[in-house]
Amino acid sequence: MVENTEVVASVRTGRFARRTLFKGGTAAAAAALLTAGTAHAAGTVFRHGVASGDPLPGGVILWTRVTVAADALPGSGLGAATTVGWEIATDEAFTDIAATGTTTATADSDHTVKIDAAGLTPGTDYVYRFTALGETSPVGRTRTAPAHEAEVDRLRFGVVSCANWEAGWFGAYRHLAARGDLDAVVHLGDYLYEYGRGEYTGRAGAVRGHDPVHEIVSLADYRIRHGQYKTDPDLMALHAAVPFVCTWDDHESADNSWRDGSSHHDPAVSGPWRDRKAASAQAYLEWMPVRADRADGGVKIYRRLRFGTMAELSMLDLRSYRDREAGPGAGWRVADDPARTITGRPQMDWLTAGLASSPTRWKLIGNSVMIAPLVFPPLEPATTDAITSVLGLPQGGLTVNGDQWDGYTADRAALYRTIADNGIGDVVFLTGDIHTSWAADLPRDAANYPGGPTVGAEFVVPSVTSSSVGDMLKVPNRTASVPAEEAIKAANHHLRYVELDSHGYGVVEVTAGQTQMDWFYLTDVNDPASGVRHGISYAVPSGGRVEPRPGPVA
Structure with a gap:
């Protein structure tokens, strides 16, 4: 393109x-x-x-x-x-x-x-x-990126995902644009949302209305929506200030999309899925500063960028090739099916070969949906409903989130096995999608953690505006969600940090000794002039496991 x-x-x-x-x-x-x-x-x-x-x-x-x-x-x-x-x-x-x-x-x-x-x-x-x-x-x-052979002291990236026009103002972009110290912004998907006006808003309702007013389906629809988002002054400022490295998730086409459809696409109403997917991909490539290849009648956007000898960044496409999400009640039997895939075989081969041959110290993976395993403890009903809604689970909950890597465990096991068998160190997944903040070790056997080996770390950034668990509960931040966070960590020992309320962004710094993520949270996404505060910082030392840090990088 x-x-x-x-x-x-x-x-x-x-x-x-x-x-x-x-x-x-x-x-x-x-x-x-x-x-x-x-x-x-x-x-x-x-x-x-x-x-x-x-x-x-x-x-x-x-x-x-x-x-x-x-x-x-x-x-x-x-x-x-x-x-x-x-x-x-x-x-x-x-x-x-x-x-x-x-x-x-x-x-x-x-x-x-x-x-x-x-x-x-x-x-x-x-x-x-x-x-x-x-x-x-x-x-x-x-x-420009450093030369492949260049030894750089550090890299610093803004990390964002899930920006819903109607759910709030894009203050996260404004604060990132003002920093002046970023090498790039990594956007992990849901750059825009496909819903019609008023269909998916925030805690305070819609702060502004989507154009066109209906759910976007045609090429003209997707172009109009991209054009509207590009008029946001905070997003414009960030684009003008620093290069982006982007991938798409589902809302750039339709919610919970997969290789042959979407849970929110009715062919009888909206026409064939292949036509809608092609329209969304064409508009995306027209309106986004990304490189992509045409392959087998589709678009290949998974790609790898190198930043000197310090890091390679592999950006994944986890929507175009995946099998359909396991339905409610399917559980681990379907999720564990070795025939099911979230990446598709060519992309998995590309990813594992790249990790095994990487000449850089750090291997960063731009990953649109959470890869750390996640089980839910018993919670009170309102909190369970809010969490399952935000994470895309059926009401009542499951031990597996079928939209994430938990729904495609054979692919995850194969990826983990490649990392472990080849002694690949310093792998960090940068993740979006679930409108909440997480820091996790990635154990081969989660039930045995902290015993047994780990294959990397994962840092999940919150949404720019899209509804969090706290928004769904409609209670003050840092109240009902706090005991839920502690219960989730107690049931998942590899999860070192969970924050279910706040909106904002991450800043990840990569040095020879460690990769650190700093989480920053907006005061109020319903305020176009919202301030921002440092939330927390975690790092994974080279060869080590996730640890807290006292403050953000200077």
Whole structure:
């Protein structure tokens, strides 16, 4: 889906100190650039901002959308083709141009533009912009990955998932954009939600309404919804500030989706699933700064990015190839069926081969659904109902969450076996999906924990806005959920941290000695100016198990 471009001359090696360009030694400089970009975004042509993603040592994806006429709105299919210029530079004045070129935005791609800017210098900060119809876009900032052989001191990523437009304001994105210290943002899925207006809201109801008003099904629907989300000022600011590395989960197409359908898709009403899935995938690739391959009539978005000798990040697709979720009451007999898969065989082979051959110290896995095993203790009925609703379990609960890796235990066992048999160390899963926060060791035999070996760790980030257990209970945060958290940890000794209430984001730092996750929680997602607080920090030392840390990384 990356546009072919006419690259004009000029690939230079101009390089400067880490973040000097963007921070100027102060947070004020970063804020000023963001403010300038946001103000310019009020123009008519580049009203959806700019974005970058999937950084490589020598290149990065650049993205924008061009509004060529007043009626050429997302999903309209209207508007003439237009020439779009782009340039990427090492200085804010755009005097040291690293690469430049032109491309054409057409209605066939909803007038979105994706450039694979190549020939760049590894580990370097850049600014970029677009021009079209006499207007210049907001200025975006991005960074290439370190060279494969580079020894870096540390990597730092924002980690997010589950941003429901109607359930709250995207303050998590605003606070991440203001940091100025991130190498990338890892988005683990549910970038948007497919529901119709008012169908899935937050504790206070809908703070704003979805467009279109109905559940999105067609290509035009998905384009309209993507376009709406891209107008959120906090999301625009974060996209303009740092490259994204994304994968999809289910809501980018339909809830609880699997290879051949979704629990919320009725072919008699919405048409064949393959058509809806193709429409959602096309819109996603048009509107997101991701690299993807066309394969066997579908789209392959699982991929691996390397950051020097420190880490490889394997981004999984756990929706396109999975078997249908085990139904209510199916339990472990179905979940353990070796014929069932969550990854599909080619993706599992790719993942295990990559882990076994990785030359980096840390192996990070962008994982949309929880892999740590989870059983539920007896809880009072209201709490059980809330937890099973948020986690996608049948009412009354089960010992297995069929939508997560618990529903595909043969795949999980095969992955764990590869890690253990090959002596692969320092594996960390970064997970979203369940609107709550968790830190876990990953034991080969959970019932024997802390005895027996572990194969890695998992850090699960909360939702940006989507309903948490506390929201479902409609009681004050840190009240009814606290005893439930303690009961869950008592029944699952490998779970070192559980927090069921708060919304926010994670910041993960990777160094030679450890990988640490800091959880940050918003004061109130219903307040567009919400503050944020540090929640807690856990780390996994190299070769070790998950441990608490006294505070966030500096």
